[in-house]
Amino acid sequence: xxxxxRNAPPREEVLAAAMEMIAERGLDKLTMAALGREVGMSxxxxxxxxxxxxxxxxxxxxxSEGRLGTERGRLLAVSATARERLDAYVDxxxxxxxxxxxxxxxxxxxxxxQNADDDARERQAAIEGAWHRDLVALLAEGVxxxxxxxxxxxxxxxxxxxxLDGFSIHVAIGLRGTSREQVLSQVKEFLDASLG
Numbered sequence: 229x230x231x232x233x234r235n236a237p238p239r240e241e242v243l244a245a246a247m248e249m250i251a252e253r254g255l256d257k258l259t260m261a262a263l264g265r266e267v268g269m270s271x272x273x274x275x276x277x278x279x280x281x282x283x284x285x286x287x288x289x290x291x292s293e294g295r296l297g298t299e300r301g302r303l304l305a306v307s308a309t310a311r312e313r314l315d316a317y318v319d320x321x322x323x324x325x326x327x328x329x330x331x332x333x334x335x336x337x338x339x340x341x342q343n344a345d346d347d348a349r350e351r352q353a354a355i356e357g358a359w360h361r362d363l364v365a366l367l368a369e370g371v372x373x374x375x376x377x378x379x380x381x382x383x384x385x386x387x388x389x390x391x392l393d394g395f396s397i398h399v400a401i402g403l404r405g406t407s408r409e410q411v412l413s414q415v416k417e418f419l420d421a422s423l424g
Contacts, residue, residue, distance in 0.1 A: 310370030
């Protein structure tokens with residue numbers, strides 16, 4: 229067993245492989261056995277590290293969100309207007325298209341949340357909270373600079389994220405008549421009308 233652990237790939241490689249499998253083959257093809265074959269580990273060894281497929285999915289989501297969080301931070305730190313950075317935030321939020329692997333993973337984690345334990349719910353809330361805090365800070369900055377009309381940044385941010393989530397689900401599942409481009413256009417219209 230010690231030899232197997234010594235030769236096991238780092239967790240990040242396992243999580244990256246899981247994300248790649250979701251992107252290439254879809255979530256239904258991601259099994260512990262298939263992932264184990266991909267990374268050269270037994271499914272038992274994967275279960276030792278992740279306890280369950282639900283835990284593997286949540287850890288993969290946390291890993292993916294960490295990468296998106298870094299990208300979001302970079303986009304929000306550029307020297308640009310609050311509106312330009314808000315548009316970049318929206319662009320990063322909305323899925324690339326039907327079966328976007330990140331959103332496929334989110335949908336599965338949300339689906340399993342109904343029966344998740346408190347720890348899993350807190351970890352999911354932490355991911356959601358990071359997106360929300362960044363959005364609220366950006367909206368408040370836009371208001372303070374006079375770029376946006378006065379508004380309650382927290383309430384508006386919650387509503388905007390609900391709108392983005394709804395549209396993003398439509399894009400991710402491939403609902404006809406809801407392309408990424410159409411969603412971005414509708415969100416732009418909404419923001420133009422709402423922010424003044």
